[in-house]
Amino acid sequence: MLTKFETKSARVKGLSFHPKRPWILASLHNGVIQLWDYRMCTLIDKFDEHDGPVRGIDFHKQQPLFVSGGDDYKIKVWNYKLRRCLFTLLGHLDYIRTTFFHHDYPWILSASDDQTIRIWNWQSRTCVCVLTGHNHYVMCAQFHPSEDLVVSASLDQTVRVWDISGLRKKNLSPGAVENDVRGISGVDLFGASDAVVKHVLEGHDRGVNWAAFHPTMPLIVSGADDRQVKIWRMNESKAWELDTCRGHYNNVSCAVFHPRQELILSNSEDKSIRVWDMSKRTGVQTFRRDHDRFWVLGAHPNLNLFAAGHDSGMLVFKLERERPAYAVYGNMLYYVKDRFLRQLDFNSSKDTAVMQLRSGSKFPVFSMSYNPAENAVLLCTRATNLENSTYDLYSIPKETDSQNPDAPEGKRSSGLTAVWVARNRFAVLDRMHSLLIKNLKNEIVKKVQVPSCEEIFYAGTGSLLLRDADGVTLFDVQQKRSLATVKIAKVKYVVWSADTSHVALLAKHAIMICNRKLESLCNIHENIRVKSGAWDESGVFIYTTSNHIKYALTSGDHGIIRTLDLPIYVTRVRGNSVYCLDRECRPRVLTIDPTEYRFKLALVNRKYEEVLHMVRNAKLVGQSIIAYLQKKGYPEVALHFVKDEKTRFSLALECGNIEVALEAAKALDERSCWERLGEAALLQGHHQVVEMCYQRTKNFDKLTFLYLITGNLAKLRKMMKIAEIRKDMSGHYQGALYLGDVSERVRILKNCGQKSLAYLTAATHGMDEEAEALKESFDLEKETIPEVDPKAQLLQPPPPINPLDTNWPLLTVSKGFFEGAIAAKGKAGQMAADLDMEAPGGEGWGEDAELQLDEDGFMDAQDGLGEEGGLVKEEGGGWEVEEDLDLPPELDMPSGGGGGAEDGFFVPPTKGMSPTQTWCNNSQLPVDHVLAGSFETATRLLHDQVGVVNFGPYKALFMQTLSRGRTCYLGLPSLPCLRGTPPEELE
């Protein structure tokens, strides 16, 4: 049993799965109803209106509604979208135990301690029928999933089946008017009831807590305080007890049929959940909790999910793994479906069953390792008790009939995991957690001492990845030593890139990408479970979580590509196709939009042409990409995207592109922009832009100073005039000072009443006339004429030698690729490439194509296989040396001598017969002799056979043919090469 999600809360008394969304409702003993997302593991909402425990809870199949019933005698109907209770149905006179919607009609069924079952119409909000008959608390009442039946369980020790077809006819047949049944009683004029008891099932010795119909068969399961689970069968006329499941040692709280398998699940106050085999009536699994009694069970209508509520919360679980076992090699996917090993050719979409697996294990195949050289597979099967796990070694038959594939004999041994480490060797992690190396005959070749580990993964030829509690170790099997270790907790899957240069380690909530030497390149944390992954051809890792397809670059960038409704298992990524298997083991192809990660990849790899091309041609705009570019230090790239002037402006400033910033500033025309631009331009010595900015912001002081330092006297004078007009006395004076215009200064001083200062200025500067005039204006009685300092020095600004009209010279910097591109693109208005702000949704995501599977395509697939298969002719040949060599007697001598050389009498062997010699011996064709290098015999043959006498012209031919006779390969370094002999075709 695999727990997918757990909550801690008050006692959970009711549970209901949403049929489509990953939601579950839990009603608690403290009156609260919780709405959980079990995939995201978050509490979505809380509904707290009931007073006291809430026992009944049920989602409506189509509408955004759910119904609850509590110990406050109230039935409440809620709308989870509006997040409120719509209305309350009153009528029951005691605790309400269960409430259920009808799958079709607008009805609610409620069971109560007031010994009645009631049917309500939630559209008219009235009670349409009361089912009486039980003479104790009714603990549970449920509609039949397809027929007009109700099953109920009561503490009166009976289970009753009610026929409600009368009610349906009356209420819902054409012409029936709702008003007719307002009388509630459920008994019409003639005394016939709308709902009648069809069967009373007696057999439990104590009160019955739960009863439920089988989804398809005429079966009922019930659980009671007599600690038994009973299965009942019914037909039109009668119902009878079929069997009893004994094992619980306290009251059974709830029992349900598995929606798709021949299983029953029950839970009990004995703190256990049990799974029973329906046909064998035996318990197959037991799951115990230490302290919590179980109260309720829920089964998901479509998925293999169950939920159980207990004293301190609830848990969502499934009975077995749904991950298909698969392996990918080249263009082939091998996967296990049902009891078959299937092969899918990605290119041709041909899907064929290649062999039937040996039966006998009740557990599904856990993992697979494929050996392309020998066309063999290792299939590992995990038992509940890990120690009983086994693996099977199969050699895939070369030719199979797709309709009726062979069932070759496999070799089964115990072991947790088995993976190939070489063409003819595989490693097995046995239950003692030691590592065995086995050959193709499944014989142990050697035992390898390994650091403690709990799981092994493939890591290329001769290597393994060993997982221990908190890390993964790369282990060389040949050298028997650890090469590298990386810390990551509980790695579950390992995905190697095609060239094994990178590996992705997948844990429950984390992904780590490492290189071949197991050096961590990046770490990604996910909040949702990581499911699977594959490398695409450009080296991007595409992975899936429970609800997304995502990408990760080795640089650590990652993001969402698209959402998923249901988990899938990625097998391969090619272009914008993601090949995957779903939980039903169906191969599927999903289309994704790879633009975003390709873009980022191109950026990381500095392939700017590609980036630019994508910028111009792909629709990849959005704040996120701009923010990404800005963050990653590519503001110049971001500039291409942005249409919004404000963003453009700040991006342009960020990358120091004054021209673009100026354009944007002109468009924006805001004071703050001009100020910022001025600052940036000043830093770059771009004083023309600075001037413009100061003009726009009417910053006269700064402007004046700018003119001063650039020696622009004409403008400076103009500024002085402006100051005068503005009546900015000090500005005016300052301008005059800058210009060295003494008479102006005197005039200003005079005008503003600083007569003495004016006089002094005039006198000091030798403007005698002016000084005299001023002197006369002094009223000698009141004012004193200031002394002129004889040592006064002239305060005169140096005249500019050459006014600076051009900008300050800038260092020539080679323009970045993008700036160049911007310049080439010309006007700024066009630069913001014609990008729509519409999110890249819509067509880009495309529709998911179901793979066209062709069972008859077997022949083609076989062709591809044949090539592989043809190579493999002998098992383990290279490693075995046949002991019984048939040696010609004359050769035995020297080899014997070689063996007995211990006492120093080493006799070197004589030369053997080379293959070329055999050609000579066996052939009368001159060409064979030439090839063998025996020119003498060749010429003789030619002479004898065709009477050639003048061999001169044949020289080139002879020499060339000779050179074709023998290949060569290198033995030990620095030694002459060895010669090989290609087989001579008959010419």
Added chain:
Amino acid sequence: MAAQQTDVDELFDVKNAYYIGSYQQCINEAQKVKPSTPEKEVERDMFLYRAYIAQRKYAVVLDDIKPSSSPELQAVRMFAEYRSSDNKRDAIVEDLDKKMTKSVDAANTTFLLMAASIYYHEMNSDAALRTLHQGESLECMAMTIQVLLNLDRVDMARKELKKMQDQDEDATLTQLATAWVNIAVGGEKLQDAYYIFQEMSDKYSSTLLLLNGQAACYMAQNRWEEAEGVLQEALDKDSSHPETLINLIVLTQHLGKAPEVTNRYLSQLKDAHRTHPFLKDYLTKENEFDRLVMQYAPTATA
């Protein structure tokens, strides 16, 4: 230099790179590794200098190894000297013969290997085998196998291989020797040989040695197109590698390419590797042919 199969071999990477023909990597690794004992240090240097020899950088070896260096390195120096110059060879062989007649320190496997290498180059298989017989290391056995294969004694090579496999089946040398023997045996064993080379290039790196091994396997299986791909890869790595060129000469003819293509490779070979045994052999054959022409010619005129 016996194969360390029990403990972790700190020089594994160095040796491995050397054996698979990745000489530069061998040199790099050797310069990186910090041996724990003086013996290991000598062993490392030995591989380092042998890698230089394999790269034909004899001067490095001759300059580096001083008369005061250990006897193992002296042996390496001897080999380097032998390889470096043609005219001193006879003297070296003579000197070696003398040394061999005296009692040889059998523990100095390096000396045995170097001596055997010289004898092998001298085409003196008997002396080579005799020398190698005194050593017990994997490499001695591997060289024995190579000599035996050169003598076309596949049967004995297999026996020797069995000994190697008993000692350490998974060792790189054993694997390589298995491949050589498999190529010599031919038939179905060729595919196994191919896989051995393939696995090694997967696991470590693909080298000219491994590529030519693969090519030889393919060609022996009549799979010329595949061989072409492999040889092309080898050619890309080094355009004047003699063995690659020889194999290309074979290949181009079998693929039915124009004779000029073949001749081009032959010319390249003649240009760069005058002393390669293949060419020596080729020239001998040429002379033989000329002799034969002469032999038949008078009959024609008569």
